[in-house]
Amino acid sequence: MLLCPVRDCQQPLHREDRRWLCPRSHSFDIARSGYVNLLQPQDRRSKNPGDTAEAVAARRRLHHSGVTAPLLHAIGSLLAPASHDTVLDAGCGDGFYLGSLSLLHGFQATGIDISIPAIDLAARRYPHCHWLVANADRVIPCVGESFSKILSITARMNPPEFRRVLRPGGQLLVAIPSPIDLIELRGPSRDRVGRTIQSFAPLFTLQHQQRATTTAPLDAGAVRDLQHATYRPLQSQPAEAMQVTFSLDLLLFATAP
Ligand SMILES: C[S@@+](CC[C@H](N)C(=O)[O-])C[C@H]1O[C@@H](n2cnc3c(N)ncnc32)[C@H](O)[C@@H]1O
Ligand SMILES: [Zn+2]
Known part of the structure; x- marks a missing residue:
């Protein structure tokens, strides 16, 4: 594969x-933790590409605190994976979404991220999945039609490669931050749904669209983690306890005929 x-x-x-x-x-x-590094020197721009160990650890603490559990639930319901599925997560980070869903549903799972600290953490926590260090914006190092479902959660979007590795009739779930995501920290942001749907046409057609939103009271430490785990500019400096909104627009695509 x-x-x-x-x-x-x-x-x-x-x-x-x-x-x-x-x-x-x-x-x-x-590697000792079970992942394989397939990243070639020509496929990376820096020596340590992708999220830093600090950003990955901060995101993992947030996921494990339970604040993103409603988003996980919404993603799982929309993806509706079965045990016979083979699922790819492109830009999987610490593996929270893919690892948790595969534990729940028993499907075969492969996560790709360009960050070694992210994949190492994923492999330690979810040893039942396959974890690859690779650049998901270039060639995905998998045989064509390897997967029945693909996840991209606030991460990579590579329509031609997603189409190549997805079986005909397969599904792709893309999650993007909605305009109210982290609104308390950075104000409202652009709606990216239209542009994202356009970027996947004509290889994919939109089947379903929904917004998953949750709010959670975060202590100052969790707000600090959010500041480390987020690339977009945040307004709250220094970190203080506050209620924060997490909101994703979920787009479910099918392969176009
Ligand atoms: C915002 S994080 C999302 C992580 C995970 N999907 C989640 O929601 O917890 C984006 C991830 O994409 C990874 N990434 C960035 N560029 C990449 C690339 N070219 N190929 C694969 N992964 C990449 C980063 O290392 C980071 O882990
Ligand atoms: Zn070779």
Whole structure:
């Protein structure tokens, strides 16, 4: 199911005890925590791309505090995965959404993120899933039609590659921050739904759209975590306890015929 990421190779990888190997002998070690790093030097802009260990740890604390549980529930209900599904999460971060959903529904799960600290944390917490370090904006290192469902939660959007690795009739769930997401910290923001739907046409057609919103009282430590886990400018400095809105626009797409 995995493809060799070396430029102009793209042969299938075969698993050996502690590594993945292609027929041309390109080899990729499996880390102690269980992930495999398929990121090639030409596919990264910096030495340590993606979220930092600090940002990933902050996001994990927020997820584990339960504040995003209603969003997880909404994503799970809309995706409605079955145990026979194979699900890819592109830009999976610490693996909270994919790992939690696969524990609940028993499907085969693969998470991709460009950040080693994110994937390492994901692999330690959810060892039953496959975790890959790769650039989801370039070639997704998986055989075509490997997945029946794809998740992209405030993360990567690569329509041609999503289409290639998704089976015909498969579904793609894209979650983007809604205009009221974190409104207490950064004021209202742009509605990105129209632009996002447009960027997936004509490869995907929208099947369903809904907004998932929850509010939670955060203490100063959690607000600080939010400041670390968010790239968009936040207004509250220094962090103080407050009620915060988390809100995602969920877009469910199907492969266009
Ligand atoms: C806002 S976070 C969302 C993480 C996770 N989906 C969640 O909702 O908790 C975006 C993630 O995308 C990752 N990322 C950024 N650029 C990427 C790329 N080109 N390929 C794969 N992942 C990328 C970051 O490292 C980060 O973990
Ligand atoms: Zn190779």
